[in-house]
Amino acid sequence: xxxxxxxxxxxxxxxxxxYGAIVSILGARRRKPALIESGRGAIFxxxxxxxxAVLLMEAALVGRDFxxxxxxxxxxxxxxxLYTVIAMWGALEGSILLWIWILALMSLLAVVIEGxxxxxxxxxxxxxxxxxxxxxxxxxxxxxxxxxxxxxxxADGRGPNxxxxxxxxxxxxxxxxxxxxxxxxxxxxxxxxxxMTGRLGEEWIRTVRRWSIVAWGFLTVGVILGGxxxxxxxxxxxxxxxxxxxxASLLPWLTGTAFLHSIMIQExxxxxxxxxLALIITTFALTIFGTFLTRSGILSSVHAFSESTIGPxxxxxxxxxxxxxxxxxxxxxxxxxAEGDLDSLVSRETAFLMNNLLLLGFAFAVLLGTLxxxxxxxxxxxKVSVGEPFFNKVNVPIGLVLIFLMAIGPLIAWRxxxxxxxxxxxxxxLLLAFLGTGVSSILGVRGLYPLLAFSLAxxxxxxxxxxxxxxxxxxxxxxxxxxLTALSNLTRRSRRRYxxxxxxxxxxxxxxxxxxxTVFRLxxxxxxxxGESMHLGRYQVRFDDLTAWQEAHRFVVQGTFTVLNSNRQxxxxxxSKRFYPSEQQPIGTVDVRSTPREDLYLxxxxxxxxxxxxxxxxxxxxxxxxxxxxxxxxxxxxxxAIWPDRRVLAxxxxxxxxxxxPGRS
Amino acid sequence: MTKRSKxxxxxxxxxxxxxxxxxxxxxxxxxxxxxxxxxxxxxxxxADQSFRLGGMVVPGSLHWDPGxxxxxxxLTDGKEQVAVKHTGSPxxxxxxxxxxxxxxxxxxGNLFIASTILAKHSExxxxxxxxxxxxxxxxxxxxxxxxERR
Numbered sequence: 001x002x003x004x005x006x007x008x009x010x011x012x013x014x015x016x017x018x019y020g021a022i023v024s025i026l027g028a029r030r031r032k033p034a035l036i037e038s039g040r041g042a043i044f045x046x047x048x049x050x051x052x053a054v055l056l057m058e059a060a061l062v063g064r065d066f067x068x069x070x071x072x073x074x075x076x077x078x079x080x081x082l083y084t085v086i087a088m089w090g091a092l093e094g095s096i097l098l099w100i101w102i103l104a105l106m107s108l109l110a111v112v113i114e115g116x117x118x119x120x121x122x123x124x125x126x127x128x129x130x131x132x133x134x135x136x137x138x139x140x141x142x143x144x145x146x147x148x149x150x151x152x153x154x155a156d157g158r159g160p161n162x163x164x165x166x167x168x169x170x171x172x173x174x175x176x177x178x179x180x181x182x183x184x185x186x187x188x189x190x191x192x193x194x195x196m197t198g199r200l201g202e203e204w205i206r207t208v209r210r211w212s213i214v215a216w217g218f219l220t221v222g223v224i225l226g227g228x229x230x231x232x233x234x235x236x237x238x239x240x241x242x243x244x245x246x247x248a249s250l251l252p253w254l255t256g257t258a259f260l261h262s263i264m265i266q267e268x269x270x271x272x273x274x275x276x277l278a279l280i281i282t283t284f285a286l287t288i289f290g291t292f293l294t295r296s297g298i299l300s301s302v303h304a305f306s307e308s309t310i311g312p313x314x315x316x317x318x319x320x321x322x323x324x325x326x327x328x329x330x331x332x333x334x335x336x337x338a339e340g341d342l343d344s345l346v347s348r349e350t351a352f353l354m355n356n357l358l359l360l361g362f363a364f365a366v367l368l369g370t371l372x373x374x375x376x377x378x379x380x381x382x383k384v385s386v387g388e389p390f391f392n393k394v395n396v397p398i399g400l401v402l403i404f405l406m407a408i409g410p411l412i413a414w415r416x417x418x419x420x421x422x423x424x425x426x427x428x429x430l431l432l433a434f435l436g437t438g439v440s441s442i443l444g445v446r447g448l449y450p451l452l453a454f455s456l457a458x459x460x461x462x463x464x465x466x467x468x469x470x471x472x473x474x475x476x477x478x479x480x481x482x483x484l485t486a487l488s489n490l491t492r493r494s495r496r497r498y499x500x501x502x503x504x505x506x507x508x509x510x511x512x513x514x515x516x517x518t519v520f521r522l523x524x525x526x527x528x529x530x531g532e533s534m535h536l537g538r539y540q541v542r543f544d545d546l547t548a549w550q551e552a553h554r555f556v557v558q559g560t561f562t563v564l565n566s567n568r569q570x571x572x573x574x575x576s577k578r579f580y581p582s583e584q585q586p587i588g589t590v591d592v593r594s595t596p597r598e599d600l601y602l603x604x605x606x607x608x609x610x611x612x613x614x615x616x617x618x619x620x621x622x623x624x625x626x627x628x629x630x631x632x633x634x635x636x637x638x639x640x641a642i643w644p645d646r647r648v649l650a651x652x653x654x655x656x657x658x659x660x661x662p663g664r665s
Numbered sequence: 666m667t668k669r670s671k672x673x674x675x676x677x678x679x680x681x682x683x684x685x686x687x688x689x690x691x692x693x694x695x696x697x698x699x700x701x702x703x704x705x706x707x708x709x710x711x712a713d714q715s716f717r718l719g720g721m722v723v724p725g726s727l728h729w730d731p732g733x734x735x736x737x738x739x740l741t742d743g744k745e746q747v748a749v750k751h752t753g754s755p756x757x758x759x760x761x762x763x764x765x766x767x768x769x770x771x772x773x774g775n776l777f778i779a780s781t782i783l784a785k786h787s788e789x790x791x792x793x794x795x796x797x798x799x800x801x802x803x804x805x806x807x808x809x810x811x812x813e814r815r
Contacts, residue, residue, distance in 0.1 A: 341669075342668050342669065342672060345668060345671060345672060350672070353676070357676060357679050357680065357683075358679070358683075361679075361680070364687070365683075365690070368687060369690075372695075373698075382697060382698075384695045384696065385695075385696055385717060386691055386695055387694065387696060387768070389690075390690045390694035390695075393686075393689070394690040397686065398683070398686070525754065527731040527734065546807055547808070548807035548808045550808075555804075557807060577757075585757045585758045585760070585784075586757055605754030611807045613731065615734070617753075
């Protein structure tokens with residue numbers, strides 16, 4: 001029953017999406033409001049049907065309807081409720097369904113929120129969004145149908161991949177990442193609408209900017225959560241391995257970040273119009289490319305789903321996107337001449353330009369390194385891979401220059417920066433940076449890159465804090481507000497600027513966390529007999545006990561270790577191994593003790609059958625927590641930047657009343 | 666020189682620097698993926714170089730000493746065998762008769778010092794077979810009444 005209903009729902013949604021895309025274009029071309037209205041209706045209908053399909057899938061999963069192949073493969077009688085519910089995004093077909101639903105939701109929000117502001121663009125944006133929906137609905141309706149039936153239904157299912165039912169982060173990491181990927185569809189759709197209508201003025205930029213920040217925020221959180229999940233679950237003590245799928249999520253983040261900066265140049269100086277459109281097209285294409293990498297199985301990765309046949313379809317879709325989008329861009333290039341010009345090389349324009357160049361260089365290096373095995377095999381017939389050393393060697397120096405630009409970009413003046421303003425803005429941060437370098441050198445930081453990373457992070461943090469402090473002081477002098485009121489009013493006055501600065505502060509925290517946890521990482525692996533201890537850093541770890549028990553869906557072997565710090569007991573930690581019936585080998589489950597200062601990370605590598613001895617791997621990674629905190633600060637900054645501004649809303653309402661003329665659709 | 670051409674020059678310089686960085690990175694970090702036969706075919710020229718070596722773990726060749734953490738085994742592609750040495754625990758999915766990829770350096774004397782071991786993970790579902798020991802049975806000695814656990 002669910003199978004038939006589900007397949008019918010998806011097919012119907014596909015039909016409506018195609019219909020809606022066609023009538024929206026027709027309605028806009030022939031100026032028929034009824035057709036445009038019908039296209040808008042399609043967006044609502046697709047959202048309704050997608051929601052229904054998701055609920056059906058959840059009903060099948062929670063109801064353990066093993067006549068559905070997806071449920072038989074990804075659910076089981078013994079799986080706890082949480083992991084049963086989130087099994088929807090544990091494998092290929094279900095994750096496409098989630099993708100469709102998020103896209104439908106974003107499309108709906110975009111059409112409703114932007115409906116009044118962008119009357120001309122909406123039908124075209126609707127058509128683009130529905131076309132993207134149609135592609136994914138096609139995948140779900142045919143080659144990757146989540147509602148495919150299986151006969152005869154098995155008595156019990158296989159259960160989700162053990163790695164995916166080992167940590168609650170799985171509940172939020174994929175949806176966040178998908179929202180980050182899918183979110184770029186909206187700015188892309190409005191950029192395409194601007195190209196199609198030829199209305200390439202200022203209206204679309206506002207819309208696109210806000211939605212880009214939304215997508216960027218979700219993508220940032222998704223990427224950071226992915227690192228966190230990897231750190232907590234995969235049990236190798238790291239959070240980023242330059243794995244193809246990790247790289248795939250970083251690529252649109254890099255080009256999207258470049259776009260968020262270069263669009264400011266267009267807003268302020270009316271330059272780089274073609275460049276910005278190219279960036280948004282590239283970013284959107286990279287989100288689809290990322291899905292392709294995850295789902296096609298052309299590169300092996302821990303995160304990849306098993307191989308499937310939908311790879312070629314994705315490649316074809318990416319090809320069409322690039323061809324149509326860049327074709328349109330070339331066709332409209334006459335209307336995209338720069339109106340402003342560069343006044344001086346020492347200006348914010350130059351800083352942003354360099355930022356763009358480096359972010360793109362970073363992205364190119366990541367792309368090249370990821371695809372290198374494929375390229376070298378195609379070109380030279382030999383399998384060559386470039387692993388972590390390549391990415392570190394190339395991207396660390398680029399990243400360091402980017403941090404420097406991040407520090408100076410927001411403070412250097414538009415058009416032309418005077419020597420006096422440079423001195424005023426940067427002398428204090430520069431002094432602090434040198435001081436910071438000295439302190440980190442005394443604390444034992446060695447090597448050019450780590451020292452540069454700490455001093456540049458210090459420099460960037462100082463510029464941000466100085467900027468906030470100056471703003472607060474100025475407000476206090478004028479209005480006599482308290483510190484907190486002044487801070488909040490200051491931020492509210494110019495949300496995008498101060499939101500951006502908060503994001504930069506988050507980046508600084510992430511950089512410090514990554515550098516410290518890499519440079520000061522300690523690691524030791526030993527075999528211990530019961531009662532024996534090992535020492536690492538400040539800690540003494542004693543092996544106390546090894547126990548085992550059967551749970552509903554797995555068998556657990558767990559070690560108990562007492563952690564002492566200068567003979568004082570600080571924690572009892574329990575890393576374990578979990579044996580799932582469907583897997584040939586156990587899944588290691590680490591135990592991590594996180595403090596702001598450092599993480600203590602215990603991995604139970606192996607043990608003897610009688611439990612007399614165990615092999616333990618212990619890692620100490622300083623300041624790891626600050627990476628996650630930095631991610632949260634970045635998300636907060638994005639939120640501040642997009643928070644609706646009451647004054648702007650009021651002003652828009654007035655403008656709307658003036659601009660609205662009956663008879664002009 | 667106008668500002669525009671100065672800027673263009675700057676862009677070209679930065680782009681060239683990026684290109685050089687990427688080129689150098691690839692030259693230094695490129696690691697060839699080889700089979701045991703290919704590795705042996707390279708002979709002495711392969712000594713002291715980094716490779717990724719893929720093959721099957723020869724049954725009966727796997728030895729691990731928990732005390733010293735020395736792991737030794739041989740990888741084969743059906744024709745040739747290469748001895749591999751690694752310090753650390755074998756990964757969870759690693760066992761005799763299954764595929765593995767190791768990264769590290771090839772030493773003279775047909776010895777491969779692996780820094781990383783990647784076990785090949787089979788995605789396929791295999792129902793527990795009759796006669797195959799369950800984890801529960803293997804580690805029965807570790808099981809205690811529930812109330813003692815915490």
